[in-house]
Amino acid sequence: MGKISSYSNVSSPALTDDLIGTDVSNSNATKNFSAQQLLGLLGGPAGGAVLDLPSYPNNAIAIAAGLSAGQLYKVNDGAGNYTVAIVV
Secondary structure, eight states: OOOGGGGGOOSSSOTEEEEEEEEETTTTTEEEEEEEHHHHHHTTTTTOOOOOOOOOSSSHHHHTTOOTOOEEEEEEEESSSSSEOOOO
């Protein structure tokens, strides 16, 4: 498998597009799933979802605030840009 950065970006991702993940319950085996399946896991409707995630500067503070492993939160880079993180 090539470096992720070597693949071209798509301008319009589709719910049927495949994503790559790790199956932590199966010896960290690589698996794929659709964007639609991920959306369903997050509790979103079939057409899309708007997530209002809590904001924390790092994993330790997210845990101290009560988030558990596997929960999502957003991180602000200080310039108004956000990334989504997952508690580990």
